[in-house]
Amino acid sequence: MNKITSNIRNYSFGLILLSCMGGMSCTREADIDMADTDGVVFSANIGQASRRGDNSWTGGELIGMQVGESIKTYRISDAATGAMVTDDEPYTWTSGEYQLHAWSPYTDKSISLTDQSDAEKMFACDLLECNTTVNAQSVQLTFKHKMTRVWYELQQFPGYTDEEANNAVISYYGYPSIKYAKGIIEKEGEPNTEISTRKIDDRHGEAILVPGEMWDKPFIKVVIGGDTYVYTPKHTVATDEERWTGVLKEGYNQRYYLKVSKKGIEVSMASSSVGWDNETVDGVTDGKYKAEIPSNLNNPQITGVENGIITDADKSFSISYTEDGNGGLLYEGNCDVQRTTDGTTHTYTFSKIASDIKVSYTPDYLKVGKYYYSNGTFGDEAVKEGYETVGLVYKLGASTNNYDTDKIDNYSGSGLKSITGYIVTLTSSTDKFSWAQGDNLETEFASFDNSDDEEKSEGNMYKGYTYTKAIETALTNAPGSSPFWTAFKNLIDTLPTPEGTSGWYIPSVAQLQDIANSEIATTINFTDSYYSSNIYHVNVTEGMDNPHGANANDHSYVLRYNVGDNSISADYPSDPFGKLIVILTF
Known part of the structure; x- marks a missing residue:
């Protein structure tokens, strides 16, 4: 790895030290043999993520380095190790400590965010920053992401064909461009510009957006089967508020699950700040959802949930219990549910889970006037998204008349x-x-x-x-x-x-x-x-x-x-x- 030498010693500057994601430190010493010099050997990685694009560094990325009022330009010379070199007079260290602020990309030009249609264009919108203490001759800089990575899955689309879903065009709204001088994001324009996404496959895609709030602003656009739907997160919608769907968090990977039908668009969201290195599309980066299950069930049998966490690899779980009355289970969350029963033992199977699930028991689950759906559940809506309405309950209990008891x-x-x-x-x-x-x-x-x-x-x-x-x-x-x-x-x-x-x-x-x-x-x-x-x-x-x-x-x-x-x-x-x-x- 290349070594950098200079005559700067004993700096102690009062730059603000920003915290890293997930409580992680921004620095750790590199495992490098030191030579007889007071020069600092710098190398860099990106958070807990090893990727910037499809591998680590691609090589040649420019990094701004600031100590006090001194700003120097470094670049990645070895993509595999993250080794850095500079054509400026390098920073050095012999004793004491000083604060270092670093960011990438190092440019004074506007960075356009509108076209993120492939991986190269998308990762060109990734902004990195690190604040660390130099107190040794070997320093590895750990950068954190300044932008928000957003990912979508078109999960349900009742009323549309698979072909229409596969050809759907999904985009986000956000700021059209930014400047990134000294690691500070300067927004340009208004957050109402359509941002094209990198399409991972027929149902998934992603983009990188400027952190901030999108409450009461158009945010996600879906064009499917000749119809256009736009999702606008609102404080007044309980599920939006609970999941903070309208807040783009710095350094987070936020995953949006979309349900589109002729009635409109529904969105749920899960997020994680543990790096950006989870490239799979079958779950959120933290990989776990919670299931809240009622405690007042008779003879419950629960599979796929441990200590309130959905553990099944296919993101499904089931609840069976016995019920001689007219009770049943209600649920909140983004999932499919199938109810089966033999009359006394009732089983609810939850699958295609894309959010935390809250299950509750109600003794008034069955009554005259309840709609019955093709998944075996009951409800008050004449139309249930994702299922066919079978009919209406008109009578409960076996009938008794002058000639016969129904049996x-x-x-x-x-x-x-x-x-x-x-x-x-x-x-x-x-x-x-x-x-x-x-x-x-x-x-x-x-x-x-x-x-x-x-x-x-x-x-x-x-x-x-x-x-x-x-x-x-x-x-x-x-x-x-x-x-x-x-x-x-x-x-x-x-x-x-x-x-x-x-x-x-x-x-x-x-x-x-x-x-x-x-x-x-x-x-x-x-x-x-x-x-x-x-x-x-x-x-x-x-x-x-x-x-x-x-x-x-x-x-x-x-x-x-x-x-x-x-x-x-x-x-x-x-x-x-x-x-x-x-x-x-x-």
Whole structure:
């Protein structure tokens, strides 16, 4: 390593000593053999980071060195060791100590920040500084970063395709340029200039910005699928305030996780001051997130969390507990959640975690009017970002009526293990239609189970699932002959079916009456005439009444429930009177 000699001795200057990041010292002695000279051997590294660009120093970087009023220019002569040389009269040391201020790049020109589209351009915006004490003949300068390194991940994009996400253009807003005289940042312009980013891959990128506050200022811009979204951090938004998303901290590597949908843009942030050397894009530099888990769970089983820290390498964890009532878990934070249940043991799996997660238990998790989502969770929002809305809770608890108590036996083959309540879809068939075409179903329904004819005609059985399965069996040999059944299949094909439920079925008359009498009837505009799953098979040869006039043929009718006058009627196959809505049991 090159040695520098001079005649300066015993300096003691009162320059301000700035603290290094993370409480680290700005100096440490280099492991160098000393020669018979009073010259100081300088070498340099950058914080705990070994990179300035894709390796350490690239060589030739200019460094300003100041002792008192004396300023000299050094440069990196050996990129691997950080050795420094100067064409000026070098600084020396024989005894005592003095303060040294160093910075890089050493230039009096403006440094443009607007184009950071590749690594070379981005790292040209990196500003370094060190304040240290010279008290030996060998001094290694440890520089800290003066700017803020910002990184993004386009994490969720409901409503857009993978191709649109991969081609999204993401940029930051900030100051267009700065000057860096004597290690002091002089901002130029206003922080409203768009800064291009270095794109790491399809979903990740980064840039280097001037530290400061961006509250109530446009900060992150996303152009995706022809739409443009701009994120503006606000003090009035609790998550922004808690995470300080609007503050660019000197020397920090701040990571922003973006969720973009037609509703707008949501942002969460994590940061670390432990150097800039973590080049991976699968986590924050400190690598850990916290999980706050409620203590009032029954028989909890928790995986992936230790001492409040999410330890799983894939950044996921799960909580299982038993619940016989209507409680459940709520959460705050940026993640995906999947809820599964067998009726008493409930498991919540948290994945794709990009922030601290706070989980809480609420005994009012389930109630009539709650929306049910495709991930098995419940909530008050008609639209849940990242998931499909399955339907609305219209009744809790197993139903009891004059003829039957709803029980698991009614759901044979569904895999349902308990009955918590019932959910109705948000939409019905758009048009009224006949339940069958002509008389071609009579042969198939001749073998239909008629043991409950009286009860079915009065509509008091809570057996919509059982009846729907019986209709399916009866229609096996007559596919496509019933608009009623075709509409049912088309409707359920568009609906997600969460685990742990019965799956979708056609409600019985009793269940349609419950929907009409529930709190959510107006929410789904439940005001029309709806087909039930009650089939009324009339055997004319046995003398039973035929509502359409006696003749020589048997007839099968579907019972239709009219919400307006609470009436039940048996429709002849060609009567185009009914609509269809479906439910499930959970």
